[in-house]
Amino acid sequence: MIALAGNANVGKSVIFNYLTGLHQHIGNWPGKTVEKAEGTLHFKGYRIDIIDLPGIYSLSTYSIEESISRRYIAVEKPDAVINVVDASILERNLFFTLQLMELETPMVIALNQIDVAKKKGIEIDVEKLSEILGVPVIPTVAIKGIGIFKLLDKAVEVAGKKARPKKVEYGEDFENAIRKIEESFIDYDLPYPRRYVAIKILERDKEIEEEVIQKNPGIISIAKEVGKKLEEKYGHSCPTLITSERYRIAGCIAREVQKIISPPRPTLAEKLHEVTTHKVLGYLVMGTILLSMFFFVFAFGNLLSETLSNLLYGLKPFLTFILETGFLGELFWGGIVEGLIAGATIALPYVIPFYIALYILEDSGYVSRVAFLMDNAMHKMGLHGKAFIPLILGYGCNVPACLGCRIMETQRERLIAAFATTLIPCAARTVIILGLVGRFIGIQWALVLYVFNLIIIFLLGRLAFKALPGEPTGLIMEMPDYRLPHLKTVLKQTWFRLAEFLKIALPLIIVATFTVKLFEEAGLLEAVNTVLSPVTVRWLGLPEAVGVSLIFGVLRKELALIMLANLLGTTDFSYVLTPIQMVVFTIVSMFYIPCIATIATCVKEFGWKKSFFLTVFEILFALALGGVVFRVLSILVNLF
Amino acid sequence: MSIEEPGKKEVPLTNLKDGESGIVVSVKSGYGRAWGLKKRLMDMGITPGTKITVVKTAPFHGPLEVIVRGYRLAIGRGMAEKIFVKVERVE
Numbered sequence: 001m002i003a004l005a006g007n008a009n010v011g012k013s014v015i016f017n018y019l020t021g022l023h024q025h026i027g028n029w030p031g032k033t034v035e036k037a038e039g040t041l042h043f044k045g046y047r048i049d050i051i052d053l054p055g056i057y058s059l060s061t062y063s064i065e066e067s068i069s070r071r072y073i074a075v076e077k078p079d080a081v082i083n084v085v086d087a088s089i090l091e092r093n094l095f096f097t098l099q100l101m102e103l104e105t106p107m108v109i110a111l112n113q114i115d116v117a118k119k120k121g122i123e124i125d126v127e128k129l130s131e132i133l134g135v136p137v138i139p140t141v142a143i144k145g146i147g148i149f150k151l152l153d154k155a156v157e158v159a160g161k162k163a164r165p166k167k168v169e170y171g172e173d174f175e176n177a178i179r180k181i182e183e184s185f186i187d188y189d190l191p192y193p194r195r196y197v198a199i200k201i202l203e204r205d206k207e208i209e210e211e212v213i214q215k216n217p218g219i220i221s222i223a224k225e226v227g228k229k230l231e232e233k234y235g236h237s238c239p240t241l242i243t244s245e246r247y248r249i250a251g252c253i254a255r256e257v258q259k260i261i262s263p264p265r266p267t268l269a270e271k272l273h274e275v276t277t278h279k280v281l282g283y284l285v286m287g288t289i290l291l292s293m294f295f296f297v298f299a300f301g302n303l304l305s306e307t308l309s310n311l312l313y314g315l316k317p318f319l320t321f322i323l324e325t326g327f328l329g330e331l332f333w334g335g336i337v338e339g340l341i342a343g344a345t346i347a348l349p350y351v352i353p354f355y356i357a358l359y360i361l362e363d364s365g366y367v368s369r370v371a372f373l374m375d376n377a378m379h380k381m382g383l384h385g386k387a388f389i390p391l392i393l394g395y396g397c398n399v400p401a402c403l404g405c406r407i408m409e410t411q412r413e414r415l416i417a418a419f420a421t422t423l424i425p426c427a428a429r430t431v432i433i434l435g436l437v438g439r440f441i442g443i444q445w446a447l448v449l450y451v452f453n454l455i456i457i458f459l460l461g462r463l464a465f466k467a468l469p470g471e472p473t474g475l476i477m478e479m480p481d482y483r484l485p486h487l488k489t490v491l492k493q494t495w496f497r498l499a500e501f502l503k504i505a506l507p508l509i510i511v512a513t514f515t516v517k518l519f520e521e522a523g524l525l526e527a528v529n530t531v532l533s534p535v536t537v538r539w540l541g542l543p544e545a546v547g548v549s550l551i552f553g554v555l556r557k558e559l560a561l562i563m564l565a566n567l568l569g570t571t572d573f574s575y576v577l578t579p580i581q582m583v584v585f586t587i588v589s590m591f592y593i594p595c596i597a598t599i600a601t602c603v604k605e606f607g608w609k610k611s612f613f614l615t616v617f618e619i620l621f622a623l624a625l626g627g628v629v630f631r632v633l634s635i636l637v638n639l640f
Numbered sequence: 641m642s643i644e645e646p647g648k649k650e651v652p653l654t655n656l657k658d659g660e661s662g663i664v665v666s667v668k669s670g671y672g673r674a675w676g677l678k679k680r681l682m683d684m685g686i687t688p689g690t691k692i693t694v695v696k697t698a699p700f701h702g703p704l705e706v707i708v709r710g711y712r713l714a715i716g717r718g719m720a721e722k723i724f725v726k727v728e729r730v731e
Contacts, residue, residue: 058683089711092685236666236688239679244687251709273712279699372714376702384716385703475703475716476680 001049001076002155005069005100006084007093008055009365009480011112013037014142015084016052017489019152026496029068043152051078057092059099061207063409073103074192079159081107082151087117087124087139088481090258094250101133101165104193106158109137110151116481121261129257134166143486167195170245173233177202177226184222188215202227203242269482276369277479286370290392293361297353298396298427304349312341331514331521339513340506351501354393354400355494358407361389363485367407368477375475381458382465383408384475387417394424398598401426402605403501412468415606419614420461422594422602425453428557432589435561436582440574445583453590456625505600512596513555539627540588541634542581543568553589554596560589580637584630592622653694653704653715653723661693662725669722677719685709686723 006012016024020039029036037052053072054065061067073081083100085093100107111126130137136154140147157163169175181198190197190211200208201223212219227238234241266274275281316337361367371385378387390404398421405417425433438446519525525548529536532547540546545567553560564585565571573582593615594602602611650665664686669678685708686692695705695712704720706713715723 058679060679060683089709091709092711095683095685240667240682240688243679243682244689247685247687247690247709277696277698277705279696368714372698372703372705375698375714375716376700379716379718474677474719475714476677476684476719477714478684479705479712479714481712 001051001078002159003051003053003073003078003081004084005053005073005081005096006055006110007057007086007089007096007478009478010055010084010086010093011142012052012055012084013493014486014489015082015110015112015140015148015151016050017492018142018145018148020050022492024496034064034068043156046156048152048156057096059096059103060203060205064411067207070103073100073105074196078105080155081105082110082155083107083135084110084112084142087111087114088120088122090117090122090124091247091250091254094253095247097133098168098246098250101135101168102193102196102199104164104196106161106163107135107165108151108155108158109133109135110142110147111137111139112142114139115141116483119267123259123261125257125259129253132166132253132256133168143484168249170249173230174242174245177230180226181219181223185212185216185219188219190215198223199242202230203239267481272482273369273479276366277372282369282373286373289361289366290370290389293357294392294396297350297357297393297400300353301350301397304352305345308349309341309345312337312344331517336510336514338517339510348498348502350397351400351403351498352494354397354403355497356490358389358400358404359490359493360485362407363483363490365480365482368479371475371477372479381416381420381461383413383417383420383461386477387413387420390417390421391424394421394426395430396427398422398424398426398594399505399601402598402601403497405605411606415610416461416464416468418602418605419464420457422598422614422618423453423457423460423591425450425590426557428595429590431558432561433586436573436577437586440577440582441579449583449586449590452587456591460621501601501604505597505604508600508603509555509596516551516555535623539623539630540584541630542585543576546585550588550592554593556597557589557595580630580633583633584626587629588622588626590622591618591625593619650724650726653692653706653720653725654717656694656725656727658694658696661691661728663728664688664690664692665724665726667723678722681715681719681723684713691728692723692725 004012004016016037016039020041023041024037024039026035026037034054039050039052041048041050051072053069056063056066056069059066059070061070072078081100083097085097097109109129111124111129114124117124124139126137126139136158138147138151138154140151142148170178178195178198181202182194185194185197192208197208197212201212201220204227209220230241231238236244276285361370367386367389370388373385374388375385378385381387386407387405389407390401393404394401401421401424402418405414405421408414408417433446433449434443437449519528528551529544529547532550533544536542536546536550537544545564549560549563549567552563565573568576570576577585593599599611599615602614606614651662653662656662666688667678667681667686690708693707695707697704701717703714703716706715
């Protein structure tokens with residue numbers, strides 16, 4: 001068992017993909033929404049399990065990712081850890097390496113991106129670094145596969161020897177303090193290295209403190225006493241002091257092993273950075289890139305969707321021939337096959353190009369520039385800059401947009417972003433807005449509705465931000481140098497994501513389609529309309545047929561309008577609906593529920609409970625809003 | 641290579657102009673929920689005594705782009721206000 005650990009953006013996943021090829025499995029850590037990537041490979045007669053730990057900057061418990069990684073290395077004790085280090089940012093990466101070494105697991109360092117470092121004018125004495133740390137250091141260029149074989153070879157070697165890394169000495173005062181604490185629990189057995197425990201309780205790490213308290217609370221008071229002396233001497237709190245000390249050592253090592261030849265001139269990556277974060281050009285570039293992404297996803301998606309749909313519907317005569325027509329045949333076709341087609345033609349064609357585009361933007365480092373530019377606007381909604389991307393995508397299709405919420409760091413931010421995203425009028429809802437209000441009342445009123453929608457999203461986003469408990473959000477984000485995305489990694493990530501999506505979304509879509517079809521075949525639609533009429537007719541002031549249309553709209557939003565035309569017997573809505581009814585119907589369809597594919601996506605990302613709550617809230621909210629709008633508009637019309 | 645002079649005032653990072661550098665003196669925070677953010681800032685290398693350079697600020701009072709320990713970091717304005725530095729003026 002070998003674990004890959006390191007900072008974000010250092011090329012960890014490229015190494016992981018290189019090592020494991022297609023023999024990998026991506027899931028979540030038990031009970032967490034943090035991605036867990038595992039894979040296997042055969043090497044020199046060994047079967048090696050490889051696990052790719054999340055990219056993190058420290059081993060404290062600031063985030064779920066950090067706790068998970070730490071727990072995994074300390075408790076599961078992999079045979080070796082491969083620490084992937086970005087050679088061009090050695091100091092910060094070594095800060096993490098030092099923490100890994102405290103855990104005393106056999107390890108190897110992959111000094112990655114040395115080609116990039118060289119371009120930036122940084123040369124590293126690999127042997128010296130290896131000697132100082134007591135850990136093998138292998139220079140690698142992961143995207144070209146350079147050094148990977150040697151890396152694996154060394155990892156197997158240290159795992160076999162159970163070679164521990166050297167102890168890295170901190171300053172004298174710290175070493176004395178650590179020793180004193182270590183002595184205090186000499187009689188107790190803990191599942192971690194002693195020195196590690198001593199450092200962690202000096203750092204006031206909550207998790208370790210609790211474990212120690214269970215053995216003997218006295219130890220904590222000794223640590224507090226020792227810590228107090230340090231704090232008095234240096235004038236900072238212990239956690240600050242230890243972090244500073246680690247960075248001091250990391251800095252010393254980095255300066256000792258690296259030679260900085262000042263870079264000849266700004267690299268292309270730096271020039272690109274300048275342009276993409278420029279206060280005017282940056283926004284222009286962003287607009288262009290996001291729009292082209294939007295068009296790429298939807299042009300490609302529409303094409304694929306239509307082709308697939310024609311192809312699949314072409315099968316209908318063939319299938320009905322086999323099954324014969326009749327109740328069961330209809331049910332099979334309308335329920336199960338239509339469900340499959342809906343899944344294949346709505347979700348798939350948009351999800352695939354979306355993932356590719358998103359991973360390219362993320363892998364290249366562009367997402368962090370967008371976040372930088374949009375941070376302030378998103379803050380008003382309790383989110384930070386990165387949320388802008390899913391929101392924009394929501395205008396195309398909510399499904400990929402919800403999936404895109406993964407780029408947020410905490411679960412809370414993901415949920416708020418997803419919530420806001422599901423309220424964005426997607427392409428299907430655009431059909432309703434333009435096809436009803438735009439066509440029969442006027443395009444300017446359609447635009448008014450878009451603005452109205454944005455205002456509501458903004459208000460609800462703020463509300464969700466206030467209502468959901470959690471830390472205030474703030475942007476602390478590395479802006480890595482631009483680099484060419486690694487296409488193979490992008491495609492692989494897309495493929496695994498897609499498989500995961502299908503597993504959850506397809507069954508849900510089929511079940512829903514089947515249920516609706518069952519109702520239709522059983523002739524229950526009339527009854528449904530009647531049952532819903534107190535809400536649709538009395539409260540919203542709409543025709544009775546709206547009940548069933550709205551239910552069909554859950555399958556795909558534009559169906560709400562198509563069904564309405566069917567049930568009212570005309571596509572010229574100006575005969576059957578008043579302008580107020582059109583506006584109310586459009587507003588309700590805009591907000592009332594995420595479509596089934598979006599619900600399925602939310603279930604995948606956030607679990608049943610949260611998705612259910614979100615769905616119910618949106619239904620109630622849309623109905624309440626629709627009724628209020630109906631009354632307000634009626635009063636206004638009477639006044640003028 | 642510290643060129644700080646004694647008696648210089650501590651100012652929040654947001655007071656620095658584009659291109660100016662400072663030496664981090666402290667990161668202020670309560671012990672409440674903001675504690676995690678302070679820890680995060682320090683884990684990213686913003687510890688007392690570190691040199692930090694403001695490259696630019698995003699428009700509309702947006703986040704700051706800084707260089708610290710040889711890499712580029714974006715810090716939200718709210719947090720940048722809590723980082724106190726001694727200014728190093730470039731002559």
